[in-house]
Amino acid sequence: MAHAQANFVCQSCGTVHGRWSGRCESCGEWNSITEESASGAAGGPQSGKSSKGRPVKLVALDSELGEAPRSSSGIGEFDRVVGGGLVRGSAVLVGGDPGIGKSTLLLQIAGRMAKTGGNIVYISGEEAPAQVQMRARRLGLSDVGVALGAETNVENIIATLGAEKSVQLAVIDSIQTMWTNNIDSAPGTVSQVRASSQALIRYAKRSGTAIVFVGHVTKDGQIAGPRVVEHMVDAVLYFEGDSSHQFRILRAVKNRFGPTDEIGVFEMAGDGLAEVTNPSALFLGDRETKSPGTAVFAAMEGSRPLLIEVQALVAESTLGTPRRAVVGWDSSRLAMVLAVLESRCGIRLSGHDIYLNVAGGFKLTEPAADLAAGAAIVSALSGAVLPAENVYFGEISLSGAVRKVSQPDARLREAGKLGFTGAVMPEGQTKDSKKDLNVSQVANLGDLVAMIAATAPAPKGGDTS
Ligand code: TYD
Ligand code: MG
Helix, strand or coil: CCCCCEEEEECCCCCEECCCCCECCCCCCECCEEEEECCCCCCCCCCCCCCCCCCCCCCCCCCCCCCCCEECCCCHHHHHHHCCCEECCCEEEEEECCCCCHHHHHHHHHHHHHHCCCCEEEEECCCCHHHHHHHHHHCCCCCCCCEEEECCEHHHHHHHHHHCCCCCEEEEECHHHCECCCCCCCCCCHHHHHHHHHHHHHHHHHHCCEEEEEEEECCCCCECCCHHHHHHCCEEEEEEECCCCCEEEEEEEEECCCCCCCEEEEEEECCEEEECCCHHHHHCCCCCCCCCCEEEEEEEECCEEEEEEEEEEEEECCCCCCCEEEECCCHHHHHHHHHHHHHHHCCCCCCEEEEEEEHHHCCCCCHHHHHHHHHHHHHHHHCCCCCCCEEECCEECCCCEEECCCCHHHHHHHHHHCCCCEEEEECCCCCHHHHCCEEEEECEHHHHHHHHHCCCCCCCCCCCC
16 A cells, blocks of 8 residues: 655645645645645545546436425524525535534524424534533423434444434534544544535435534634635535624525525523524614714615614823724724714814724624714714614715615615614615605715714814814
């Protein structure tokens, strides 16, 4: 037998190097390269055997294969994110920080599906059966008939699934603990994670069993192990949230069978995760309406509108370089809004510390949040309390113009539903639902500043300029 050659594999990006070095040239990560045996590492199903290959059956694009058959997970928020239920034979990766509730979510899904008669297998590579049973008791799922296994060897798992009768869903918790006989490296290394997922995904496609992998996430927010797992699976979902807050958000970052911009919202309670069907109410729960510096942003997450409070605090600075701190929003976006306020609206901010916070630990990614952030900052600076019945949305361009954003109607409808009676939005944007709400349209940031300044209390110490 040929001498097994050693490879040096970056544990961060999966690049194979010919020799060891302190820094991966491909992804720039330090200390991420470890030595792994190359035997079978790059192999497909029958690596080693050289065969001539056989022709495969080809079908036309329009041949009758039908819609991808889906089965509901019994949890509406999860179904929404995967695009209407788990597809037969698909592989889904659910990533998230440790302790965020991945095992809880998947055990609940397994329980719901088993309750409706599915044959569900839950393989735990991290916890002993007793621990999983304890969690199931806590979730009230002891008697639903989920088959539980504690195993980390992929060949044993595939044999177990093969011995069961038509398994509908198999949960693998977690993919980082799995290892296959074909590779010498330790579990958790890139080659092991890659080869194990490959084998399990191949089994899923062959048998029609849907497989959900749990994946841990590294400090910088990537799924630990190779990115290649993300490429191999059909859908990648991130389960995120703040451990100091109750709510959790499931977000699709890749989905071969559905949209990627949908979110599912859950609340972690004593007896597991509860679906939150009206998230705006959750994010606005204990809103402070009497002090300056808060504005409600009408956001869109996929097809779902969401109202979120943006808070700002402006304080006189004693520092040479004033502080800019932002939680839940992009700091360069804040810098941009501040620069526009300074240079287009004549508001001096260089002597002030500015803090911006998105309530509830939510992370905003939409540029449409600019207007709400701007309103909160101007309100905090001038001391003018913004009308509690208003929502804000609009993108601010560098010229100071307020630009149109997508789906204004859905945003306005959600605001109306939650009792808001006014909206400040870009000029020229749709007028459909305008009749229910008292809409003020602003063409540029200066209009907004003038609007807020008109309600400001008389300046006490030259706060505004
Ligand atoms: P877990 O699902 O084990 O997280 P992960 O698999 O992502 O590491 O969830 C762990 C946390 O969830 C733990 O801190 C306790 C909390 N929890 C609840 O608050 N309520 C519950 O019903 C359960 C089962 C867990
Ligand atoms: Mg877990």
